[in-house]
Amino acid sequence: MKMDLILRITTKLLIPFMLLFALYVQFHGDYGPGGGFQAGVITAAMVILYALIFGLKAAQRVVPVSVVQFMVPLGVLVYTGVGVYTMFKGGEFLNYNLLGHDRVHAQEWGILLVEIGVYITVSGTMTAIFYMFAGRGR
Amino acid sequence: MNPFIHELIAHYNQWITIFLMVSGLYIVIAKDNMVKKLVGLSLFQTSVYLLYISPGKILGGTPPIMDPKFSVYSNPLPHVLILTAIVVGVATLALGLALVVRINEAYGTIEEDEIFARGEEE
Amino acid sequence: MEALINMVLLTLLAIVTIGVIRMKNLFAVVILSGIYSFLMASVFIVLDAVDVAMTEASVGAGISTVLLLGTLYLTKSEETEPLHKPYVALFLAAVTAGALIYGTLGLPPFGAPDAPIHLHVANRYIENWKEETGVPNVVTSVLASYRGFDTLGETAVIFTAGIGVLLLLKGRKSPGAETPDMQAEAVAARAAAREAEAEADAEDNLS
Numbered sequence: 410m411k412m413d414l415i416l417r418i419t420t421k422l423l424i425p426f427m428l429l430f431a432l433y434v435q436f437h438g439d440y441g442p443g444g445g446f447q448a449g450v451i452t453a454a455m456v457i458l459y460a461l462i463f464g465l466k467a468a469q470r471v472v473p474v475s476v477v478q479f480m481v482p483l484g485v486l487v488y489t490g491v492g493v494y495t496m497f498k499g500g501e502f503l504n505y506n507l508l509g510h511d512r513v514h515a516q517e518w519g520i521l522l523v524e525i526g527v528y529i530t531v532s533g534t535m536t537a538i539f540y541m542f543a544g545r546g547r
Numbered sequence: 548m549n550p551f552i553h554e555l556i557a558h559y560n561q562w563i564t565i566f567l568m569v570s571g572l573y574i575v576i577a578k579d580n581m582v583k584k585l586v587g588l589s590l591f592q593t594s595v596y597l598l599y600i601s602p603g604k605i606l607g608g609t610p611p612i613m614d615p616k617f618s619v620y621s622n623p624l625p626h627v628l629i630l631t632a633i634v635v636g637v638a639t640l641a642l643g644l645a646l647v648v649r650i651n652e653a654y655g656t657i658e659e660d661e662i663f664a665r666g667e668e669e
Numbered sequence: 670m671e672a673l674i675n676m677v678l679l680t681l682l683a684i685v686t687i688g689v690i691r692m693k694n695l696f697a698v699v700i701l702s703g704i705y706s707f708l709m710a711s712v713f714i715v716l717d718a719v720d721v722a723m724t725e726a727s728v729g730a731g732i733s734t735v736l737l738l739g740t741l742y743l744t745k746s747e748e749t750e751p752l753h754k755p756y757v758a759l760f761l762a763a764v765t766a767g768a769l770i771y772g773t774l775g776l777p778p779f780g781a782p783d784a785p786i787h788l789h790v791a792n793r794y795i796e797n798w799k800e801e802t803g804v805p806n807v808v809t810s811v812l813a814s815y816r817g818f819d820t821l822g823e824t825a826v827i828f829t830a831g832i833g834v835l836l837l838l839k840g841r842k843s844p845g846a847e848t849p850d851m852q853a854e855a856v857a858a859r860a861a862a863r864e865a866e867a868e869a870d871a872e873d874n875l876s
Contacts (some may be wrong), residue, residue: 415844434723439804441612442719443833444812446634450727457735481831484743488821503817508753513803520804531634534831535732538641541838547649556672557778563679565769568684569762577758580748582695582740586702589733590686595708596721604716605787606671606780609719613798613805619782621717622791623807627722627816630808631823637728637736638830644740645837653742660752664861 411539413462415418420462427455435528445524456536465543474540477531482534487526558578560601567594569590579659581647585640599625671715673779678712695746699737706730720808 415458435448460468498507503521506512554573555562574587588642603622647657654662685705693700706729715723777784794807794815804810813818 425691430867432656438809439806441806442610442723442808444720444809446630447720447723447727447841450634450724450732452728454731478835481828481835485821485824486827488824492821503821505817508773512801516802516810516814517804517819520802520809523813523817524809526825527820530831532830534638534827538638538645539732539735539739539835541645541834542641542648542736542743545743554774557710558773558776559676561678561776562770562772563683565766568769569766571692572765573755573758573762576761577755578748579751580695582737582744583698583748586689586698586737588688589702589729590705593705593725593729594706594745596725597709597712598834600713600716600718600721600787601779602775602777602784603718604673604780605782608782610715610719611807613793615808618797619768620807621788623794623811624791625786625813626718626721626808627819629718630724630812631820633724633728633806634722635823635826637732639735639862640733641839642830642833643735645834647740648743649837650817651777657744658749669862 416462416483420458423435424455424459427451427458435524436521437525441521445527446531449533450471450535452528452532453535453539457539460539460543465540470542472536474537477533477537477540480529481537482530484526484528484533487529488503491522491526560597564597564601565590567597576604580658581650581657582644584659585643585647588643589636589640592632596629596632599629675712675715678708678715682708682712693748695741695748696738698748699734699741702737703730703734706733720806 431448431451434443435445435452438444442462456468456472459471491505491508493502494528495504495507496502501522503519506515508518509515509521558622568583571587571589571591574590575584578584578587603625605619607618607623609617612625613620636662650662651657654665656662682705685701689698689701689705692701706725709729710722710726713719713725754755794811797812798807802810802814802842804814
């Protein structure tokens with residue numbers, strides 16, 4: 410795929426927009442369709458597209474394997490961290506109402522943080538799985 | 548209207564769901580190729596998504612994103628349950644495919660009968 | 670109109686499924702399953718499940734297809750004819766289908782607003798969203814807030830599956846795996862099994 414000019418240039422043009430769309434889906438999930446799962450998968454698809462066109466080595470220079478593997482447990486930790494934090498504030502596990510001064514704000518903070526946790530785990534896991542399959546070699 | 552056509556329109560979603568479901572079941576039992584078995588398993592899984600989403604629909608309703616212009620919304624609860632099921636489905640599919648790759652490295656084949664034949668030989 | 674589009678898409682789904690069953694080339698099967706996922710996403714849009722449609726399109730048609738193609742690259746792309754005839758499987762599938770179709774006759778018709786599913790907890794989510802969460806997309810608010818424990822468990826499942834794949838595929842291949850010798854051995858063993866089966870059949874016919 411090294412010489413395919415059209416594919417390489419189109420991919421380079423597309424990738425920033427894919428990342429932007431993933432972030433839009435992530436942060437606009439409260440008002441339209443979307444959320445952490447979809448945004449995570451779109452981000453992983455961006456990395457996969459880059460790896461398919463420019464090769465696995467180039468993709469792993471941009472998004473190293475170690476970072477991806479670190480993201481797999483990090484998202485779960487962010488999620489449970491929100492729950493444990495609300496326990497320290499004196500409530501139940503994942504009781505978002507303690508995160509802000511009024512109920513609606515607190516709920517929005519809770520949903521935002523939890524969705525970020527989901528996003529980190531999903532994008533990290535999907536990319537890690539792809540790296541494993543692609544790096545196995547024949 | 549003819550009572551059969553009436554039943555057909557009322558239950559078409561469920562009947563197609565059942566067809567997809569038993570197709571997945573058939574592939575999993577009858578085919579020996581493990582990649583095909585996993586595709587069959589995901590057909591089965593997807594039919595379950597349809598089974599959950601179909602009854603949540605209200606004819607004339609809109610997606611459950613609140614807006615003062617609308618008053619009839621489809622049921623959001625099945626959507627939530629299936630949203631999570633889809634991502635879990637792809638994670639388990641990846642795990643199954645990883646096992647297939649390892650089996651291929653150990654036995655040189657992904658056909659179940661060939662693996663059994665080798666097991667009997669040894 | 671909604672019901673009509675829905676029925677057309679569902680019929681296409683059934684046709685694609687028959688293709689998946691009959692195809693022997695696994696590349697064709699994988700591409701058909703991608704088409705299946707896109708059709709399923711369209712059905713979800715008609716059924717008002719926009720979040721689910723988005724996930725199905727990106728996960729089912731995107732990531733799953735890439736992973737299946739990656740597996741085919743590492744293994745083989747042609748399916749061989751199974752040794753056994755599929756009558757038992759066909760019988761089981763037919764019996765299951767019959768029982769399930771009999772069960773559907775008592776269910777409420779498609780799209781009815783007074784079905785029991787709509788009279789329960791869903792109304793609370795739709796009526797109280799403003800005071801309780803302030804998030805207009807009810808699917809997001811139920812996912813992350815009302816049912817936050819579910820989503821936590823499911824994030825943990827993804828984490829576990831990721832760890833499983835890493836454990837299975839990380840590191841070097843063991844030496845000597847998947848040599849041409851082994852493939853030849855597998856084919857020979859298969860031929861022997863076939864012969865044994867044929868002999869057994871012949872004996873059955875004689876007696």
